[in-house]
Amino acid sequence: MGSLIMDPTGQTTRVEAEMQLAHRPPSLSGRTVGLLDNGKQNAGRFVEELGKVLAERYGVGSVVLRKKPVATVDAPSELLEELHHAAELVVIGVGDCGSCSAAAVADGIALERLGTPTAVVCTESFKATADAMAVVRGAAGYRYATVEHPMAGLPGDEVRARAEGVADEVVSLLVDAAVRRGAA
Template identity: 35%
Template sequence: MQPTTTYPQGPITVLSPAPAHPEDHRASAPRPAGLDGLTVGLLDNNKPGASVILKHLGELLRRRGAAEVLYWRKPHPSGPTQYVSEAAKQADIVISGVGDCGSCSSWSLRDALDVEAQGRPTVTLVSQPFLQKTRIEADALGLAEAPIFAVEHPMATRSDDNLRIEAESLLDAITKSLVRAG
């Protein structure tokens, strides 16, 4: 029952954004020992600049030993997609993003966590203003330790070269989140 206060205009009910029944803690998917021979999945949420960052990360991971890079692009940034189950079946590790607004950062995280729940390690990319919000959501969804990385905001106005440089700066941290330390 939500607290209700009566005013001359009528009752006002205060709603809490906290889930009534927080999801149980989810376990992270097991991380492989290294990149050698793995298939990398890139789950692009269709935001400007996302394809540049994700595809460059895929190429950099291939240079580090990944065997193949698969790419899926959602038709819309926010909302569910059949690509989540495809990524979980076809890729060994998955990068989801790049969320640079409230709803698309939520869906990039949700997509990643749904892949992770199917046993594939993931990371989520969001822009800096949405990093803290996305971490809070990961906690509420049961995986507080979900790897989430921030890119500079806004992405839509940045050059492709600048986005590739950003991908390079995140490569080591993303790699460490996707595979076991060796």
């Protein structure tokens, strides 16, 4: 439910309740990062490469790799609970179809609500479904990282390049205390 506020110009503005993100650490140094492979082609390779980049550039201490049983629907709550306990932060990839991008965003929002800072990676073609799923799940404006579409079918060196290219954006989603997703 939104609330009405009066701004200095005398206008009233409806402000939606902002989704509360999980607390962000100041850096990734020494942290355990969960990598959730959503099962799409190259998603596992992508999140593993991203984990390596995060270790090389940002000092991530260790990674925990898990795979969703079905990419196109929400991850089982037991899997998200396990990741929440096994890792301090989570990266989810890759939302490179309509249903799997929506599901990836839904998983990211669910992990945030469990208290785990999470960065979701989708391909650029699926911003519409990703954004809309955030609204459906009560987190309008939820931010996620994007890479060029498609991910499926890419050779290993290009998957690595995608991981290198998006790493900074992923980190900004995980550690920037100023980042706040939700207000729409």
